[in-house]
Amino acid sequence: MQIYSSSSTKLTNLHIIKSSSHHNQWRHNHNLKQLVVPSSCPNLSVSNSQQHPLNQSVAAIVLGGGSDAELYPLTKTRSKGAIPIAANYRLIDAVISNCINSDITKIYAITQFNSTSLNSHLSRAYTGFGLGKDRFVEVIAAYQSLEDQGWFQGTADAIRRCLWVFEEFPVTEFLVLPGHHLYRMDYKTLIEDHRRSRADITIVGLSSVSDHDSGFGSMEVDSTNLVTRFTINPDDKGQQDLISVESRTSRRSDGTSSQYVPSTGIYVIGREQMVKLLRECLVKAKDMASEIIPGAISQGMKVKAHMFDGYWEDVKSVGAYYRANMESIKRCILVVGGFNCRFYDRQCPLYTMPRCLPPSSMSEAVINDSIIGDGCILDRCVIRGSVVGMRTRISDEVIIEDSIIVGSDIYEMEEDVRRKGREKKTEIRIGIGAKTRIRRAIVDKNARIGQNVMIINRDNVEEGNREAEGYVIREGIIVILRNAVIPNDSTI
Missing domain, CATH: 3.90.550.10 (Spore Coat Polysaccharide Biosynthesis Protein SpsA; Chain A)
Structure with missing residues (x-):
């Protein structure tokens, strides 16, 4: 790109x-x-x-x-x-x-x-x-x-x-x-x-x-x-x-x-x-x-x-x-005049801030119809129809479908996690923990999603406000707040 x-x-x-x-x-x-x-x-x-x-x-x-x-x-x-x-x-x-x-x-x-x-x-x-x-x-x-x-x-x-x-x-x-x-x-x-x-x-x-x-x-x-x-x-x-x-x-x-x-x-x-x-x-x-x-x-x-x-x-x-991000995933051949074509137009490129990020690392990840930003670390996960932003860390056995993962501002080292865990009584890293499933959601920057979390709108709620718990629901879309912490084994 x-x-x-x-x-x-x-x-x-x-x-x-x-x-x-x-x-x-x-x-x-x-x-x-x-x-x-x-x-x-x-x-x-x-x-x-x-x-x-x-x-x-x-x-x-x-x-x-x-x-x-x-x-x-x-x-x-x-x-x-x-x-x-x-x-x-x-x-x-x-x-x-x-x-x-x-x-x-x-x-x-x-x-x-x-x-x-x-x-x-x-x-x-x-x-x-x-x-x-x-x-x-x-x-x-x-x-x-x-x-x-x-x-x-x-x-x-x-x-x-x-x-x-x-x-x-x-x-x-x-x-x-x-x-x-x-x-x-x-x-x-x-x-x-x-x-x-x-x-x-x-x-x-x-x-x-x-x-x-x-x-x-x-x-x-x-x-x-x-x-x-x-x-x-x-x-x-x-x-x-x-x-x-x-x-x-x-x-x-x-x-x-x-x-x-x-x-x-x-x-x-x-x-x-x-x-x-x-x-x-x-x-x-x-x-x-x-x-x-x-x-x-x-x-x-x-x-x-x-x-x-x-x-x-x-x-x-x-x-x-949400719709604009989903449109950006579709291939140019499928969306005549769609904005996705803009990303690959040599004559009229889309400019942004130049960054010195490493290429995304993928280990046995299965990715279909998705966009992956720079500097991501993806383990043995499955990503379908989603946008994954810069510096996103996704652990083993995670399934992400029709979602937007905005990314993070920093890479969090193991020693940082242990230190913050002692200070804030949490050891959940920035990123998405193992065996988590996310469907039709927006995960804002620097969110900490624990292990075995289900973000699937289980009760089909159209509008909901749970800011104190780190999320809201708008038009049936779950939005995980910036810097939110979602504990292990949670279901939303």
Whole structure:
């Protein structure tokens, strides 16, 4: 599996920004309860500037993700973008790789919620390549200042408070990207479509997903892909009321067809339009999907849709995370357009942090339809239809089926086990003990599974909370918590 190709990668140093006093002129009220669009807002339609290569004219803004109850406990100690996926990667790697492969090399990652592991991953994965100051992945950590005492209040608030950073380079467009989606997209095509249509905002919509419930709203688009109506449901983005706005400039004839498509939350916004919206027209708005986009449409901005028909997964729940991992197992020949093909694409590789791990060691292991990460130690076990993450230790006579073993951060030596056993009254090693059986489960990092343990959801429970015992059940999937200890002879 190719992780890094020195001949095609264009990366450089990462910087972490924690505070600044240069943004005092863009203060705003964090107590906004509803969308407010000033009637005196100036004309927002701004003609596109002279076109330049993407690595000079486009900056990507990647959002690390906030708290999400549906992903708990996977987000108990990490943000959504930092969740491990497909044995060797993090979710945010898919989005960063899309940027790099599309020649977008000015990448800002805005982080706040449980950001320690995400900041560490980004700084270690995408730094030190020395290709100049205008090619970078730069982390902007949430900060407070004398003017803004609170943390970021939402996606729009975060972007507004970081505009002074984004203005360092004279780009013409911003590409706003959620950091927890799994897909492969050529952003060059998206940017070209945005420029060709002379749109103020372009939103990526899903054309091949019929049953997707997007938390980023839905769009009514006409035959020219002009967005004529944008709707956010009450359950989306914490809204209490339905938000639905119609473009005041749209004029459709009776014979013009239209369709509703879900939004992915991926936006291309002109630099001047972004500044006007956040600093002049919607200075109190907190969220991009529920406030900025409806506000722009209601003010007469030209908003277009760019249709995407490839594989796309919004990893917003434990079930979605489980399905995404299971899809990564399937062979390319069986899943046309599936994300698994991305792992083996020499032209558009998936990048992640380079690691100096030994090859996985397997002793009489029987493995079918599975992915095994780097540095694993597998004894006489059976693994079917599963994802086994880095540094996983699996003992004799273990059977793992349709499961995700996230892996561990360290190799635990025998002397460490004996010492910890005396301190914590347990001698269960990190990994999976002998004669254990695991079926349709997620075992998070550094978990200690004893011998002869049955993790099989014996009672077919759909939802259950046993955090005190080291596990929860979501959508019928058992999730063993990070650092949990499951005693010998336990049955779940």
